[in-house]
Amino acid sequence: MSNVVVLDNGGGLIKAGFGGDLDPSVIIPNCLYRPLSAKKWLHPSPISISTTTATATAAAEASSDLDLTSASVRRPIDRGYLINPDLQRDIWSHLFTSLLHVSPSNSSLLLTEPLFTLPSIQRATDELIFEDFNFASLYVSDSPSLVHFYEASRRPTSLLSRAQCSLVVDCGFSFTHAAPVFQNFTLNYAVKRIDLGGKALTNYLKELVSYRALNVMDETFIIDDVKEKLCFVSLNVPRDLQIARKPGKDNLFRCTYVLPDGISYTRGFVKNPDEAKRYLSLTDEASSPSLGVKNDVIELDVSEKTENRKKIDLTKNEFDLTNERFLVPEMIFHPSDLGMNQAGLAECIVRAVSSCHPHLHPVLYESIVLTGGSTLFHNFAERLEKELRPIVPDECKVKITIQEDPILGVWRGGSLLASSPSFEAMCVTKAEYEELGSARCRKRFLH
Amino acid sequence: MDDDATNSFRRMSSRTRKVAPKMVAALASSDNRSQAALARLEALENDNAGLELIENIDDEDASLDDDEQAYIQKRQSKGTKRKTRQAKALEAKKAPKTFMELLHEASLESLPPHVPSYIKAAVGPPSSTSRRHFCTVCGFAASYTCIRCGVRFCSCRCQNIHNDTRCLKFVA
Ligand SMILES: [Zn+2]
Ligand SMILES: [Zn+2]
Numbered sequence: 033m034s035n036v037v038v039l040d041n042g043g044g045l046i047k048a049g050f051g052g053d054l055d056p057s058v059i060i061p062n063c064l065y066r067p068l069s070a071k072k073w074l075h076p077s078p079i080s081i082s083t084t085t086a087t088a089t090a091a092a093e094a095s096s097d098l099d100l101t102s103a104s105v106r107r108p109i110d111r112g113y114l115i116n117p118d119l120q121r122d123i124w125s126h127l128f129t130s131l132l133h134v135s136p137s138n139s140s141l142l143l144t145e146p147l148f149t150l151p152s153i154q155r156a157t158d159e160l161i162f163e164d165f166n167f168a169s170l171y172v173s174d175s176p177s178l179v180h181f182y183e184a185s186r187r188p189t190s191l192l193s194r195a196q197c198s199l200v201v202d203c204g205f206s207f208t209h210a211a212p213v214f215q216n217f218t219l220n221y222a223v224k225r226i227d228l229g230g231k232a233l234t235n236y237l238k239e240l241v242s243y244r245a246l247n248v249m250d251e252t253f254i255i256d257d258v259k260e261k262l263c264f265v266s267l268n269v270p271r272d273l274q275i276a277r278k279p280g281k282d283n284l285f286r287c288t289y290v291l292p293d294g295i296s297y298t299r300g301f302v303k304n305p306d307e308a309k310r311y312l313s314l315t316d317e318a319s320s321p322s323l324g325v326k327n328d329v330i331e332l333d334v335s336e337k338t339e340n341r342k343k344i345d346l347t348k349n350e351f352d353l354t355n356e357r358f359l360v361p362e363m364i365f366h367p368s369d370l371g372m373n374q375a376g377l378a379e380c381i382v383r384a385v386s387s388c389h390p391h392l393h394p395v396l397y398e399s400i401v402l403t404g405g406s407t408l409f410h411n412f413a414e415r416l417e418k419e420l421r422p423i424v425p426d427e428c429k430v431k432i433t434i435q436e437d438p439i440l441g442v443w444r445g446g447s448l449l450a451s452s453p454s455f456e457a458m459c460v461t462k463a464e465y466e467e468l469g470s471a472r473c474r475k476r477f478l479h
Numbered sequence: 480m481d482d483d484a485t486n487s488f489r490r491m492s493s494r495t496r497k498v499a500p501k502m503v504a505a506l507a508s509s510d511n512r513s514q515a516a517l518a519r520l521e522a523l524e525n526d527n528a529g530l531e532l533i534e535n536i537d538d539e540d541a542s543l544d545d546d547e548q549a550y551i552q553k554r555q556s557k558g559t560k561r562k563t564r565q566a567k568a569l570e571a572k573k574a575p576k577t578f579m580e581l582l583h584e585a586s587l588e589s590l591p592p593h594v595p596s597y598i599k600a601a602v603g604p605p606s607s608t609s610r611r612h613f614c615t616v617c618g619f620a621a622s623y624t625c626i627r628c629g630v631r632f633c634s635c636r637c638q639n640i641h642n643d644t645r646c647l648k649f650v651a
Contacts, residue, residue: 063526104527105526105527106526107526110524110577110578111524111578111579112578113578113581115575115576115577115578115581116575117575118575119575147600148595148596148597148600150581150582150585150597151585152581152584152585153581209600210602220595220600221593221595223595223600224600224601224602224603225600225601225602226602227601228523231523231524232523232524235522235523235524235525236523239519239522240615240618243615243616243645244616244617244618250527252526252527269611273618273619273620276618276619277617277619354618355613355617355618355619356618359613359618366605366611367605368605368610368611369610369611369612369613370520370523371516371519371520371610372520373604373605374601374602374603374604374605375602375603375604375605375606376605379602379605379606380602383602383603
């Protein structure tokens with residue numbers, strides 16, 4: 033009777049714990065960082081589980097005891113894939129030994145791996161697991177199938193469960209996938225990917241703030257917090273751009289973020305949270321249906337207060353945000369605004385569905401599941417539905433559900449799978465790995 | 480480290496910015512604007528987006544496991560000392576390949592057309608090419624383009640701000 037370690041090894045956050053548990057025991061950023069005050073690269077401290085949902089911020093939690101102003105960061109994962117096994121070994125070793133307190137040689141491992149992982153990366157991963165850590169056995173899964181598995185068991189009467197079919201949209205740290213799942217397997221010939229995720233959004237926000245207010249190009253952790261607390265998805269971009277240029281109280285989007293000063297507080301914060309929430313009072317009433325249309329129609333009012341922004345005040349430790357709050361998540365819906373030659377999320381979904389058998393199309397559109405931290409922006413699902421409806425065939429219903437916890441959903445699916453009676457038989461044992469090698473063991477995981 | 484530990488904001492703003500070699504090359508090339516646009520997209524995937532770090536990432540990022548190497552790196556990044564031969568050798572041994580390098584090595588193009596792969600999963604270009612442009616200074620709809628760096632602005636006022644303080648200053 034060995035226990036199963038369930039490890040959702042994200043590019044942003046590691047979620048780790050034991051098969052059968054409700055929630056992971058440990059959530060920790062998948063990186064090392066070096067604050068200005070430190071000479072060494074340090075392991076971030078774990079994030080408390082209760083705070084991962086909604087507006088809670090991974091970055092700020094992680095930094096609770098440390099000033100992360102201008103800290104450098106090293107990540108084992110580049111563009112979603114594990115490229116630095118040495119660094120990952122370091123992080124996992126800390127995780128298994130000091131946080132989970134497991135002995136790998138007596139444990140099985142359920143590991144999530146991104147779709148289309150290159151064979152060379154799979155080989156390096158298997159070496160880590162069997163040769164460095166000596167796990168007794170391994171099962172590798174992808175996030176969409178685990179999300180489907182979890183949702184199907186949670187809602188046994190839903191169409192998703194009855195048809196054994198769903199379209200999982202995973203908008204995570206490194207990239208965004210629209211992945212059809214059928215009978216618990218991801219149909220990878222139909223998967224479509226946008227090369228944008230939470231990391232790019234944070235970097236884009238850094239760029240905007242640095243352009244407009246003050247230089248935060250080195251402030252990954254602070255700007256992560258700003259993004260998570262203040263960004264949202266617009267349901268009507270032209271209208272909201274207009275609102276964002278209004279002076280004074282009429283500008284429902286203006287809010288102020290205070291940077292850490294390194295003395296009285298080591299974390300930044302929203303200056304006036306009530307002010308920051310004023311945008312919630314906006315309804316979708318007057319919105320135009322043509323969101324994708326060029327909005328050159330906004331007339332320019334160059335003469336006066338169009339730009340109500342204060343002059344950059346270098347003695348101030350805070351900055352204002354207005355339209356940045358929705359222009360950042362806007363990228364997921366229109367990457368071309370940034371000059372990326374990629375379709376936005378709605379088209380991405382349609383292309384994924386269209387690559388499947390026509391019989392599946394109605395079920396897929398009616399069983400769209402959103403997961404991943406970057407789907408937590410307010411109005412994400414509403415906006416997606418708005419863009420999707422006009423480009424989906426009329427006879428198909430569009431139904432989008434967001435996972436109860438988009439950060440933990442994949443892990444929970446893994447935990448459920450690891451506690452199912454058939455799990456042990458699905459694994460590859462260390463002995464099998466030693467006999468067959470990585471490539472042949474990997475074939476086992478595809479059906 | 481910074482001896483004048485006054486407050487964090489000063490620490491941020493007092494950092495001097497060097498333009499990364501890639502950017503310099505990009506900007507000097509014949510097609511400035513599209514090169515700069517590519518460099519900007521590339522930068523969205525950086526871990527340490529500050530320009531001074533871009534130049535360190537490729538060659539030094541991987542070699543910093545102990546104090547001594549961290550010290551070497553610190554001196555490097557301040558641009559005061561040249562790398563020792565030993566440090567260089569260490570880097571060459573330990574620097575991990577980037578994903579793009581690994582992807583190239585995997586030569587997925589040679590797979591038969593029906594085999595799904597990372598390359599085939601890319602969503603592809605948008606069906607409508609209507610790109611919206613937002614002013615980089617204020618964020619509103621922008622109809623003008625900076626001839627030097629390709630960045631957008633909406634009005635004379637924003638153009639002046641751009642020219643005075645921002646043109647070519649950041650990756651953009
Ligand atoms: Zn402007
Ligand atoms: Zn310019």
